[in-house]
Amino acid sequence: MTNSAEVTGSFTTPTGGTDTVTDTSGTAIDNDDPTVVDLPSAAAIAVVKTADISQMTTPTQVGDVIIYRFAVTNTGNVTLTGVTLSDPLPGLTLTGGPIAALAPGVTDTTTFTGTYAVTQADIGAEQVVNQATVSGNPPTGPPASAVSGTSLTNTNPTVVPLTYTPDVSATKTASTDRVIIGDSLTYTLTFTSNSLGTLRNVTVIDVLPVGLVYTPGTATLGGVAMDPQIAGRTQRWTGQTIGPKQTLTVKLGVRVTGASPWGKLENRTWLEGSSGARFSNIATATIVREPEAVFDCADIIGKVFDDRNRNGYQDAPDGTGDGATEPGLPAVRVVTTRGYVITTDDFGRFHVPCAELPRQMGSNFTLKLDPRSLPTGYRLTTENPRKIRVTPGKMAKVNFGVSLARVVRIDLSAPAFTAEGQPTAALQQGVAGLVAQLQAEPSVLRLDYRLSGESDAVARKRLDRVEALVRSAWQDQGTRLRVERTLQRAGDAP
Numbered sequence: 001m002t003n004s005a006e007v008t009g010s011f012t013t014p015t016g017g018t019d020t021v022t023d024t025s026g027t028a029i030d031n032d033d034p035t036v037v038d039l040p041s042a043a044a045i046a047v048v049k050t051a052d053i054s055q056m057t058t059p060t061q062v063g064d065v066i067i068y069r070f071a072v073t074n075t076g077n078v079t080l081t082g083v084t085l086s087d088p089l090p091g092l093t094l095t096g097g098p099i100a101a102l103a104p105g106v107t108d109t110t111t112f113t114g115t116y117a118v119t120q121a122d123i124g125a126e127q128v129v130n131q132a133t134v135s136g137n138p139p140t141g142p143p144a145s146a147v148s149g150t151s152l153t154n155t156n157p158t159v160v161p162l163t164y165t166p167d168v169s170a171t172k173t174a175s176t177d178r179v180i181i182g183d184s185l186t187y188t189l190t191f192t193s194n195s196l197g198t199l200r201n202v203t204v205i206d207v208l209p210v211g212l213v214y215t216p217g218t219a220t221l222g223g224v225a226m227d228p229q230i231a232g233r234t235q236r237w238t239g240q241t242i243g244p245k246q247t248l249t250v251k252l253g254v255r256v257t258g259a260s261p262w263g264k265l266e267n268r269t270w271l272e273g274s275s276g277a278r279f280s281n282i283a284t285a286t287i288v289r290e291p292e293a294v295f296d297c298a299d300i301i302g303k304v305f306d307d308r309n310r311n312g313y314q315d316a317p318d319g320t321g322d323g324a325t326e327p328g329l330p331a332v333r334v335v336t337t338r339g340y341v342i343t344t345d346d347f348g349r350f351h352v353p354c355a356e357l358p359r360q361m362g363s364n365f366t367l368k369l370d371p372r373s374l375p376t377g378y379r380l381t382t383e384n385p386r387k388i389r390v391t392p393g394k395m396a397k398v399n400f401g402v403s404l405a406r407v408v409r410i411d412l413s414a415p416a417f418t419a420e421g422q423p424t425a426a427l428q429q430g431v432a433g434l435v436a437q438l439q440a441e442p443s444v445l446r447l448d449y450r451l452s453g454e455s456d457a458v459a460r461k462r463l464d465r466v467e468a469l470v471r472s473a474w475q476d477q478g479t480r481l482r483v484e485r486t487l488q489r490a491g492d493a494p
Contacts, residue, residue, distance in 0.1 A: 001036070001037045001039055002034050002035070002036050002037075003034060003035050003037075004024055004025050004032075004034040004035065005024075005025040006022060006023070006024050006025070007022065007023050007025070008020055008021070008022045009021050009022075041076075041077065041078045041138060041139065041140060041141065042076050042077050042078070043076040043077075043078050043080065043136070043138030043141060043143075043144035044074070044075040044076035044144050044146075045072065045073070045074055045075060045076065045080060045083070045102075045134055045135070045136050045144045045145065045146050046072075046073050046075050046134075046146050046149070046152050047070055047071065047072045047073070047085065047132060047133075047134040047146060047147075047148045047149075048070070048071040048073075048148065048149060048150065048151060048152060049068060049069075049070055049131065049132050049148035049149070049150075049158045050068070050069050050071075050150075050158065051066050051067070051068055051069075051128075051158055051160045052066070052067040052068070052069060053066060053160060053196055053197055054067075054197075054198065054243070054244055055067065055198065056118070056196075056197035056198060057197055057198055057199070057200045058165075058166050058193075058195040058196065058197035058198065058199050059166065059273070060118060060123055060162040060197070061118075061200075062118060062119060062120050062123065063117050063118065064117070064118045064197075065115055065116070065117055065118075066115070066116045066117075066118065066128060066160055067113065067114070067115055068087070068092070068113070068114035068115070068116065068132075068158070069109065069112075069113060069114075070085060070109075070111075070112040070113070070114070070132060070134075070148070071107055071108070071109045072085070072099065072102065072107065072108045072109075072111070072112070072134050073105075073106070073107040073108075073152060074102045074103060074104050074105060074106055074107075074136070075104075075105075075152070076104055076138070076144060077104050078104065078138045078139055079101055079102065079103050079104065079138075079139070080099075080101070080102045080136030080137060080138055080144060081100060081101045081102075081136065081137050082098050082099075082100070082136065082137050083097070083098055083099035083102050083108075083134065083135070083136035084097055084098045084134070084135050084136075085097055085098075085112045085132055085133070085134050085135075086132065086133050086135075087114055087130065087131075087132040087133075088130065088131075088133075089114075089116060089128075089130040091116060091117060091119070092114050092115070092116045092130075093114065093115045093116070094112065094113075094114045095112070095113050095114070096110075096111045096112040096113055097111050097112050099111050099136075102136060114132075116128070118162065122162060123162055125162075126161065126162050127159055127160060127161050127162055128159070128160040128162065129157050129158070129159050129160075130157060130158060131147045131148045131155070131157045131158065132147070132148040133145060133146070133147050133148070134146055134148070165195070166193075166195050166199060166273065166277075166279035166280075167193070167194040167195050167279075168191050168192065168193050168194065168195070168199070168242070168271050168279045168280035168281075169191070169192045169194060169280065169281065170189070170190065170191050170192075170269060170270055170271060170280040170281050170282070170283035171189070171190045171283050172187060172188070172189050172190075172267060172268075172269050172283040172284060172285040173187070173188050173285055174186070174187055174188075174267070174285045174286075174287050175187075175188075176287065177286075177287050177288060178287065178288045178289075178290055179256045179287055179288070179289055179290065180256065180289065180290045180292060181256055181257065181258050181260070181289075181292055182255075182256060183255070183256045184215065184253055184254065184255050184256070185253070185254060185256070185287070186218070186251060186252070186253050186254075187206070187251070187252055187253075187254065187267060187269075187285060188249065188250070188251050189204065189206060189249070189250040189251070189252075189269050189283070190247055190248070190249050190250075191204065191242060191247065191248045191249075191250075191271050191280060192245075192246070192247040193242040193243065193244060193245065193246055193247075194245070195244060196244060197244065198241060198242070198243050198244060199240075199241065199242040199243075199271075199273075199279065200241050201238075201239055201240075201241075201273075201274045202240050202241070202242065202271055202272065202273055202274070202279060203236055203237065203238045203239075203240065203271070203272045203273075203274075204221070204228075204236065204237040204240060204248070204250055204269070204271060205234065205235070205236055205269060205270055205271070205272055206228070206234070206235040206236075206250070206252070206267070206268070206269040207233055207234050207235075207267065207268045207269070208233045208234075208235070208254060208267055209233075209260065209265035209266055209267055210233070210259065210260060210261065210265070211256065211257050211258070211259040211260020211261065211265070211289075212233075212254045212255070212256060212257070212260060212265065212267070213254060213255055213257055214228065214230060214235055214252060214253070214254055215252075215253040215254060215255055218251075218252055218253030219235075219237075219250065219251065219252040219253075220250070220251045220252075221237055221240070221248070221249075221250050222248060222249060222250075223249070228252070235252065237250065256289060260289050261289065262289045262290065262291040262292070262296050263288065263289060264286050264287075264288055264289075265286065265287050265288070265289055266284050266285070266286045267284065267285045267286075267287075268282050268283070268284050269282070269283050269284075270282045270283065291354050296354065296392050297354035297392060297393070298365075298390040298391055298392055298393065298394055298395065298396055299351075299394075299395040299396070300351070300352035300365065300388075300390065300395070300396050300397070300398060301349070301350070301351055301352075301395065301396075301397055301398075302334070302349070302350050302351075302352075302367070302397060302398040302399055302400070303328050303344070303347075303348045303349050303350070303399050303400075304328060304329045304332040304334070304344050304348045304350070304369065304399070304400045304402060305326045305327065305328050305329065305348055305399060305400075305401055305402070306326050306327055306328075306329060306378075306402065306403065306404070307326060307381040307382070307401030307402060307403045308325065308326050308403060309326075310381045310401075310403050310405070311381075311401075312381050312382045312401050313399075313401070314326050314399060314401065326401075327347075327348065328344065328347045328348015328349060329344065329348045329374070329375065329378075329402065330344055330345060330346045330347070330348060331343060331344060331373065332344045332348065332369065332370075332373045332374060332400075332402075333369070333370040333372075333373040334350055334367050334368065334369050334370070334400070335367070335368050335369075335370055336352070336366075336367060337366050340353075341370075343373075352365075352367070363389075363390060364387055364388070364389060364390075365387070365388055365389075365390045365396070366385050366386070366387045367385060367386050367398055368384055368385035368386075369384050369385075369400045369402075371384070374402055375404075377404050377405070377407075378402045378403065378404055378405075379402065379403060379405045379407075379444050379482060380400065380401065380402050380482075381401040381402060381403050381482070382399070382400055382401040384400065386398050386400065405443055405444045405482070406443040406444070407443065407444045407446055408434070408437070408438060408443045408444070408445050408446065409445075409446040409447075409448055410434070410445070410446070410447050410448065410466075411448050411450065412427075412447060412448065412449045412450070412462070412463070412466065413449065413450045413452060414452050414454060417462050417465075421458070421461060421462055421465065422465060423462075423465055423466055423469055427466070428469060431466070431469050431470055431473060432473055434470075435470065435473040435474055438474070438481065444482045444483075444484060445470065445481060445482070445483045445484070446483075446484045446485075446486070447463055447466055447467065447483065447484070447485045447486070448485075448486050448488055449462065449463055449485075449486070449487050449488065450488045450489075451487060451488065451489050456487060459487055460487070463485050467483055467485070470483065471483075
């Protein structure tokens with residue numbers, strides 16, 4: 001670059017007038033040579049190579065297409081002309097170019113495109129690696145060239161990994177959460193691909209619960225009607241394709257048949273690849289099949305009654321008094337094995353809800369009376385808990401007998417036993433006399449053992465021997481004797 005400057009100044013002449021003086025710049029005080037600055041040209045170029053894998057399959061298959069895109073930037077200070085691009089990757093088809101002129105700082109992203117089909121060798125290497133070379137001509141001097149990078153600041157090769165892991169999120173919902181026999185409902189399945197490549201030849205699998213069957217003609221896949229392949233309770237939709245970040249939606253209608261058990265019914269679905277590998281999580285949807293009063297329930301009724309003759313059965317009314325020889329007791333609690341509490345009504349009656357029955361036909365059912373809810377002084381005259389066999393569709397009855405009984409208590413301690421733990425002769429004689437007294441009036445025998453340093457196990461063994469002694473003497477009486485046992489420590493109230 002060449003440049004000169006000029007300076008002008010005013011002055012007063014000797015005669016008193018005014019005049020001007022002018023001078024042109026120079027390289028020294030004694031010349032007017034122009035100033036020359038050399039500005040060297042700097043031709044430079046760069047290219048960023050990226051891979052578009054949206055058309056590839058997950059997992060990768062031979063023939064999958066990689067699309068390469070090239071961003072060519074003039075990083076120098078002179079315009080480049082005749083910009084060309086070359087790529088040594090065998091099998092790559094390169095289109096576009098040359099770029100006629102590329103001004104400094106300008107980036108071209110549309111001229112050059114490359115396509116490449118994956119080979120078996122690439123799959124064996126688990127990646128495709130390569131670089132492109134770009135070249136452009138400056139106004140003067142040799143061409144500017146560069147190899148591609150992953151950004152303008154590096155020359156790293158472009159690497160396309162071929163080991164993508166399928167990543168699909170599956171969900172499943174039901175149109176209702178409670179059904180009965182004969183109902184219809186719709187399941188909605190969604191499969192969202194989080195994979196980098198396209199999923200091809202995948203299979204949607206849906207497994208229905210026992211007793212639910214597919215309704216022909218109701219299934220849609222991506223909004224298009226398509227019945228599944230059915231094998232037992234399993235539905236399959238094969239040969240499906242899901243693009244990156246896309247969602248496949250499946251809807252199907254099902255019917256609830258009499259073969260379905262009541263309670264919770266879980267439906268499962270997932271996505272599989274062509275090899276049978278599972279590509280998604282297992283999504284579930286749970287509905288509740290309500291029990292049918294006629295088909296699934298056994299009517300269980302019962303009563304807690306005052307067993308006045310202590311025979312374990314509620315005797316028929318004798319026609320006198322209040323009309324009931326052995327009336328029911330109100331506000332007594334009976335409990336199921338699941339912890340549900342049922343309280344008797346004013347007449348001692350109770351009813352077990354259908355949902356509390358066992359699910360299998362011909363199952364055992366257990367009820368227990370809570371002795372703490374009995375009126376003061378009452379004891380059970382029937383077994384507790386009670387276990388019965390129930391069958392859906394049939395009625396069963398469970399009664400509990402209780403009576404206001406005389407309680408006869410025997411206080412025992414260590415001196416009543418020999419060193420070997422056997423009842424002493426005096427204790428045996430007393431038991432024989434006691435049995436005779438118990439025959440006079442039905443009673444409850446209560447054995448209280450007071451601990452005085454011995455272990456609980458020793459005390460229980462001694463109580464076992466006394467109870468055996470009592471029952472041996474009672475066995476010919478023809479009635480049932482109820483025996484209660486307690487252990488008392490020092491300081492306990494009797």
